[in-house]
Amino acid sequence: MTSLDQLNFNNRFGSLPEAFYTRLQATPLENPKLVAVSQKAADLLDLELNDSSTEQLTLVGGGSKVLEGTDPLAMIYSGHQFGSYNPQLGDGRGLLLGEITNNKGESWDLHLKGAGTTPYSRFGDGRAVLRSCIREYLASETLFHLNIPTTRALCVVTSDTPVYRETEERGSTLLRLAKTHIRFGHFEYFCYTKQQDALEALAEFTIQHYFPELADQNDRYCLFFKAVVEKTANMIALWQANGFAHGVMNTDNMSILGETFDYGPYGFQDDFNWNYICNHSDHSGRYAFSQQPDIGYWNCGRLAQALVPLVDDVSALQTTLDTYPTLYSAKYLSLMSERLGLRKEEPEDSELIKDLLQLLHEQHVDYTLFFRALSDYTVGQISSKLTALCSEPNSLKNWLQRYDERLRRNLEPDLQRQQKMKQVNPKYILRNYLAQNAIEKAEKGDYSEIEQLMTVLQSPYDEHPDLEHYAQKPPEWGKKLEVSCSS
Structure with a gap:
């Protein structure tokens, strides 16, 4: 284990030409205080x-300490926001502090969110608030432990610096870890500004460092796109199977590594609703839960368009894009079959899943x-835990009869199936009201709820007898919380 001053920075992105970023330092916060830190991320x-190290992390998060070896910079990119192209976005409130190589040879970006104004702030103050930092801290660690690809969260720092949103709040920061911060929007920016050399340099850099197995291939740009499509389809299938809604699937929020990125008004399903909209600013429902698979396809299409100047055979990009629906559907069916404890796919399985949903x-x-509750189900025995969740139990009983027939063809003992199902059906998730409770306490200076909540979120499939209240059905007020992009 090493100290903060001994981290090995390599800063690969900073080796690209200055057309890709602006170098600058964070704007210090007043009287920074550590709110939470993740040992697993550390x-x-x-x-x-x-x-x-925690004292130093507080200073780094507060922007008043610059670690030796760092090379802070704000990236430039563009993107499609709610379907409309925005020609210049960029890191308006964050800085890539540097890239760290650990003892395994893995490279991690260290990114400070809420670092102050940059040339890309677009009239914003460049700050984050405590509630948004806590939400990302909890969510990224939650998704990781649900086996969903995601960025990670190292720590949250708050301060006495006033920040004005609907009300006065406290300026706060999140130190984020990611394998890369390169987004679909990076490619869009250099394509639409007709910077061919820069676009090619970005593609070569990305392939060299994140897809090295493709580096010597003549058709590496198409193969790179194929890999991104596969990773994106996989990620969104995992979102859907776990009932997770991202809320702002703009192309500048899409990682080229298929990792959940830039948490804002996300939400997990409480009462299941295909048309669940977690972002109350999404008036058209563009990013509703049911729309996420199609938006993933649409976003990949925007990346394909940005790669057109690099490829000779444009039809190859379209052919690859056309594989997305099949890739997504196959992954989603596999995940839902696991959640239902089904072995060896059968033609009727998709209909069984569809009817249940x-x-x-x-x-x-x-x-x-x-x-x-389904993870405890025994074939042929009506479960009171399941029927109690339904307003019309008879409909459930009819479905369970079909489910019984399917499970009997599994030729697997109930106990063995139940154990497997409990490894993919979490008991604990990050419901919005749980995050809100932790935020309200933290805003009063009590950070204990964050740590206690993290206990169950980092082992969501396990039993936690002393923390059962985190697995209960949410109160009615907890289902109606409004969350926006500023959250």
């Missing part, structure tokens, strides 16, 4: 957490509680 950097939608059944 382990990725081989970073030892002790009084000295329609039942959950029509009866407003809690998504997580249902699948966890």
Whole structure:
């Protein structure tokens, strides 16, 4: 394990020409205070957490300490926001502090979110607030432990610096870890500004460092696109199977490594609703839960368009893009089959899954509680835990009869199946009201709820007898929380 001053920075992105970024330092916060720090994220950097390192993390997060070896910069990119192209976005409130190589040879970006104004702030103050930092801290660690590709969160720092949103709040920062911060929007920017050399340099850099197995291939740009399509389809299938809605699937929020990125008004399903909109600013429902698979396809199409200047055979990009629906559907069916404890795919499985989800939608059944209760189901025995979740139990009983027939063809003992199902159906998820409770306490200076909540979120499939209240059905007020992009 190493100290913060001994981290090995390589800063690969800074080796690109200055057309890709602006170098600048963070704007310090007043009287920074550490809110939360993740040991598991620190382990990725081989970073030892002790009084000295947490004190230094507080200063780094507060923008008043510059680590030796860092090369802070704000990236430039563009992107499609809610379907419309915005020609210049960029890191308006964040800085890539540097890239760290750990003892395993893995490279991690260290990124400070809420670092102050940059040339890309677009009239914003460049700051983040405590609630948004806590939400990203909790969410990124939650998704990681649900086996969903994601960026990670190292720590949250708050301060006495006033920040004005709907009300006065406290300026705060999040230190984020990611394998890369390169987005679909990076490629769009250099394509639409007709910077052919820069676009090619970006593609070569990306392939060299993140897809090295493609570096010597003549058609490496098409193969790179193929890999991104596969990773994106995989990520969104995992979102759907776990009932997760991102909320702002703009192309500048899409990682080229298929990792969940830039958390804002996200939400997990409570009462299942195909048309769930977690972002109350999304008036058209463009990023509703049911739309996420199609938006993933649409976004990949925007990346394909940005790569057109680099390829000789444009039809190859379209052919690859056309594989997305099949890739997504196959992955989603596989994930949902696991959640239902089904072995060896059968033709009727997709219909069985579809009918169950329609039942959950029509009866407003809690998504997580249902699948966890289903993990205890014994063939031929009506479960009171399941029927209690439904407003019309007879419809569920009819579905369970079909489910019984399917499970009997599994030729697998109930106990063995139940154990497997409990490894993919979490008991604990990050419901919006749980995050809100932690935020409200933190805003009063009590950070204990964050740590306690993290206990169950980092082992969501396990039983936590002393923390059962985190697995309960949310109160009615908790289902109606409004979350926006500023969250």
